[in-house]
Amino acid sequence: DAKTTQPNSMESNEEEPVHLPCNHSTISGTDYIHWYRQLPSQGPEYVIHGLTSNVNNRMASLAIAEDRKSSTLILHRATLRDAAVYYCILRGNTDKLIFGTGTRLQVFP
Amino acid sequence: DGGITQSPKYLFRKEGQNVTLSCEQNLNHDAMYWYRQDPGQGLRLIYYSQIVNDFQKGDIAEGYSVSREKKESFPLTVTSAQKNPTAFYLCASSPEDPGWETQYFGPGTRLLVL
Numbered sequence: 468d469a470k471t472t473q474p475n476s477m478e479s480n481e482e483e484p485v486h487l488p489c490n491h492s493t494i495s496g497t498d499y500i501h502w503y504r505q506l507p508s509q510g511p512e513y514v515i516h517g518l519t520s521n522v523n524n525r526m527a528s529l530a531i532a533e534d535r536k537s538s539t540l541i542l543h544r545a546t547l548r549d550a551a552v553y554y555c556i557l558r559g560n561t562d563k564l565i566f567g568t569g570t571r572l573q574v575f576p
Numbered sequence: 577d578g579g580i581t582q583s584p585k586y587l588f589r590k591e592g593q594n595v596t597l598s599c600e601q602n603l604n605h606d607a608m609y610w611y612r613q614d615p616g617q618g619l620r621l622i623y624y625s626q627i628v629n630d631f632q633k634g635d636i637a638e639g640y641s642v643s644r645e646k647k648e649s650f651p652l653t654v655t656s657a658q659k660n661p662t663a664f665y666l667c668a669s670s671p672e673d674p675g676w677e678t679q680y681f682g683p684g685t686r687l688l689v690l
Contacts, residue, residue, distance in 0.1 A: 499676050510580075510666045510681030511619070518676070554618065560674050563609075563634065566618030 471555045476571040479545045487540040487570055489555030494535050499558050502529065502540050504551040505569070511554065514540065550574045579603065580682035582667050587687045589654065589661060597652045597685045599667030606672055608650035609679065612636060613664040625650055626672075654687065662689050 472490040479485045491500070502514040515522055515529045517538075522529040528541040542549055554569040580601045589595045601608065607626045611619040621634030625644040639658025644650055650669075654661045664686050668679040 501678070503679075508664075508684070508686075510668070510684050511679075512681065513678040516676065516678065558676075563621050563624065564619075564679060566611075566620075568616070568618050 471557060471567055473553075473555050473567065473570045475568070476573065478573045478575065479542075481546060481574055481576050482544050485542040485545045485549070485572065485574075487542075487553050487555075487572065488537065489539070490537045491555070491557055492536045494557055495559065497559050500529065500531060500535075500538050501556040501558055501564065502527070503554045503556065503564075503566075504549075505554070506551045511566075514553070545572075545574045547574050547576065580667060580669055580680055582665075582682035582685050584685060585683070587685055589687060589689050591689065592656045594653055594655050595687070597654065597665055597667075597687070599650045599652065599682060601648055601650075601667075601669045601680075601682075603669055603671075603680060604647070605669035605680070606647070607670045607677075608644070609668040609670075610634075610640070610642065610650070610652045611666045611668065613666060613684075619666060622652065661687055663687060 501516040503511040505511040515527050517529045530539045552569040552571050554566050583598045609624040610622040613619050620636050622640050623642040625631035628647050631642050631644050641653045664684050666684045667682045670677045670679045
């Protein structure tokens with residue numbers, strides 16, 4: 468299974484944009500890039516996913532490098548409710564979700 | 577509202593006892609999953625099921641058992657063979673199981689050994 472590398476933690480101030488990086492240099496052509504987040508003592512929540520093109524939804528944007536070896540989750544205006552652990556996951560057509568330790572995002576007022 | 581429910585929220589197990597964690601979904605999803613999460617760690621897959629009456633082992637199936645008699649239900653039994661069962665257990669479901677499908681997670685059950 469292709470692996471991802473994320474920073475252990477990041478900090479942001481409220482109302483500022485946040486860019487959460489993810490490296491996946493061994494990604495294969497059929498791997499989708501998924502992002503989930505987990506608030507304390509809750510189950511993970513789907514954020515966004517993409518294959519090749521950048522993606523936007525109401526929660527975030529996903530910017531995928533042209534060579535697909537890295538991606539960035541963008542929260543346009545961080546709020547206190549965005550404080551969570553963010554997981555970047557690669558998933559092929561027959562793979563299961565494999566969660567690493569993710570990036571713990573702290574948001575300060 | 578559609579979603580996934582897990583019960584109980586907290587569960588205490590005595591040494592040598594089997595316990596069953598409930599997971600129910602009303603999303604009409606075909607695939608269901610059980611994960612275990614230890615403190616400060618990511619989720620690890622225990623079992624998954626893509627269709628009724630069929631299920632497969634995940635990465636850490638030893639000491640656990642499941643059944644899938646109904647589409648909406650996927651209970652997990654933690655047996656006495658699981659020597660370190662204290663963890664946060666999460667159930668999830670998805671419409672199908674290819675790489676682009678997203679998973680929807682329940683609120684989790686925290687299991688503690690007395």
